[in-house]
Amino acid sequence: MTTHKIYKMSFSKVYPNYIAKAEKKGRTKSEVDEIIRWLTGYTQDELEAQLEKQVDFETFFAEAPQLNPNRVLIKGVICGVRVEEIEDPLMQNIRYLDKLMVPSRILCNVR
Template sequence: MTTHKIYTMSFAKVYPLYIKKVEKKGRTKSEVDEIIRWLTGYSQEELEVQLEKQTDFETFFAEAPKLNSSRALIKGVICGVRVEEIEESTMQEIRYLDKLIDELAKGKAMEKILRK
């Protein structure tokens, strides 16, 4: 099985793109951080350490302290694929995050994004 290129990509390289995407729509970096913390269980300090270490996506999700059990409620299409149907777990985690960032950029309320 071949490894997807995104698995070895530094999370810190994509992180500013998430922020740029949402800021163009009037949302904030702190909201992006809140989404990431909700999804992964990282504290803000732990998230910043991962960014400093230039951790790759695969390691970022593998070392996540506690993946949120409510992430299974994330449904929809990202990159033409339904996130709930992705079989490979790491790719599904990456696409969950992509979907949440998209929802933030589209103006969805944080309560709904965080499946409260």
């Protein structure tokens, strides 16, 4: 399996970009957190702990308490790729999150 640069990128460094983009679209930090919690199963305290520990994306998803089984219903194109066709489970989970933050496409330039 190819190791992508994004896997070792700190989730806590990207998180403010999710919030900034959401706020530009009239959304709030709490809505961003709700999306992340829905996808990963983290509680708010667990999410904040992960941010404080500055874990990378790989660790963030590996330690997720319970990935939402309905995430596979997320369809569409992100960064020019159909999320439902991504074969690497970690990359697919990262792109699910990015897709949920649409129209942000925050991580499109990171491969």
